[in-house]
Amino acid sequence: MAIARPIRMLGAACILLCLFLVFQLRQAPSTVGSKLIHGMKRDPLLDPTGEPAGPLWRADDKDYAPDSPNSARTNAALISLVRNEELDDLVSTMGDLERTWNHKFNYPYIFFNDKPFTEEFKKKTQAATKAKCQYGNATLTNQLVPKEHWEVPSWINMDLFRESAQMLEEQDIQYSSKISYHQMCRWNSGLFYKHPALEKYRYYWRIEPNVKFFCDVDYDVFRYMQDNNKTYGFTINLYDAPQSIPSLWPRTREFLAANPDYLSENNMWQWLTDDVARPEHNKIANGYSTCHFWSNFEIGDLDFFRGEKYDAYFQYLDRAGGFFYERWGDAPVHSIGVGLFADAANVHWFRDIGYNHIPFLNCPNSPKCSGCQAGQMYAGESFLGKEDCRPTYFKYVGTH
Numbered sequence: 001m002a003i004a005r006p007i008r009m010l011g012a013a014c015i016l017l018c019l020f021l022v023f024q025l026r027q028a029p030s031t032v033g034s035k036l037i038h039g040m041k042r043d044p045l046l047d048p049t050g051e052p053a054g055p056l057w058r059a060d061d062k063d064y065a066p067d068s069p070n071s072a073r074t075n076a077a078l079i080s081l082v083r084n085e086e087l088d089d090l091v092s093t094m095g096d097l098e099r100t101w102n103h104k105f106n107y108p109y110i111f112f113n114d115k116p117f118t119e120e121f122k123k124k125t126q127a128a129t130k131a132k133c134q135y136g137n138a139t140l141t142n143q144l145v146p147k148e149h150w151e152v153p154s155w156i157n158m159d160l161f162r163e164s165a166q167m168l169e170e171q172d173i174q175y176s177s178k179i180s181y182h183q184m185c186r187w188n189s190g191l192f193y194k195h196p197a198l199e200k201y202r203y204y205w206r207i208e209p210n211v212k213f214f215c216d217v218d219y220d221v222f223r224y225m226q227d228n229n230k231t232y233g234f235t236i237n238l239y240d241a242p243q244s245i246p247s248l249w250p251r252t253r254e255f256l257a258a259n260p261d262y263l264s265e266n267n268m269w270q271w272l273t274d275d276v277a278r279p280e281h282n283k284i285a286n287g288y289s290t291c292h293f294w295s296n297f298e299i300g301d302l303d304f305f306r307g308e309k310y311d312a313y314f315q316y317l318d319r320a321g322g323f324f325y326e327r328w329g330d331a332p333v334h335s336i337g338v339g340l341f342a343d344a345a346n347v348h349w350f351r352d353i354g355y356n357h358i359p360f361l362n363c364p365n366s367p368k369c370s371g372c373q374a375g376q377m378y379a380g381e382s383f384l385g386k387e388d389c390r391p392t393y394f395k396y397v398g399t400h
Contacts, residue, residue, distance in 0.1 A: 049364035089209035190314030214354025249288035
């Protein structure tokens with residue numbers, strides 16, 4: 001018996017609806033990423049965001065005048081590795097940071113470069129702040145940094161570098177063949193803290209050209225780090241491209257096997273090795289989740305990086321050659337070092353500092369913020385949401 005046409009149409013509609021629902025379910029992980037896997041169904045930045053708890057030092061209560069001999073500033077500096085051609089983008093960053101924070105506290109800037117800074121660079125950067133500016137140079141022997149801190153080390157085989165870079169390019173890994181990028185990552189990973197210009201300082205805040213700061217911050221963040229024994233502060237927590245670091249975690253495991261006492265009792269092992277949120281990352285990176293603090297913003301304790309544990313770790317990695325034969329970045333290297341050798345309780349998420357480095361953001365829900373949408377984590381296509389590793393971090397480490 002023939003099926004009536006309305007029933008046939010209803011059946012076809014049901015089939016199409018089922019196919020649509022299946023398609024939507026298959027697409028869902030690309031937009032929510034690990035949020036559902038690790039239970040972060042609501043971004044904490046959607047909730048009202050205030051300052052950190054505890055006593056805070058403020059410019060109204062202390063002497064933070066730029067040239068004061070009795071300044072309340074602790075031994076800290078704002079640092080940036082930057083090229084002359086990035087001047088306009090750097091001045092834009094300084095404008096934001098001065099407006100939201102540093103015009104109150106006048107912490108000094110120290111700029112590093114692999115070439116001499118131009119007079120225009122010096123003039124415009126100093127004009128952007130009342131604080132003191134210092135200009136180091138990363139290659140010339142008559143400047144502040146030994147030449148060998150920037151040059152490709154003698155144990156690197158350049159033929160192998162070029163072959164490796166070609167393989168990485170075929171996997172669409174950015175900057176694979178750009179030698180200066182590899183040099184930058186190596187310097188930021190383990191040589192910046194050896195710079196003589198930083199010798200007298202305990203804390204640093206790293207800034208980059210063309211970043212934005214959205215929120216007024218009315219307390220001395222360096223003093224907060226000092227008073228609360230903080231080792232490291234971050235705003236954004238992401239996944240790295242696993243193809244760029246396949247041997248980083250195996251080399252790390254080798255180092256730990258040789259130095260088991262270096263592992264902090266309260267470490268971040270589960271965050272570093274999670275294989276639930278993005279198992280394909282863990283597999284390609286040979287046991288590393290690829291979660292890392294995005295180090296274009298970081299506030300850190302130089303004593304930690306200068307210390308025996310981290311410095312020995314960097315020296316081991318440096319000899320392994322992955323800064324050149326792969327594309328190890330300073331972000332995963334810093335993050336693994338902090339995650340293994342520091343006390344997790346001494347790592348701080350600066351949720352109240354609104355920050356943007358294209359395309360990712362840290363946007364608090366605060367009346368002190370303007371220019372970004374509370375809870376917005378990225379600007380662009382929805383697939384960028386998959387790169388958010390905060391749910392994994394919050395699950396294993398917390399939101400402190």
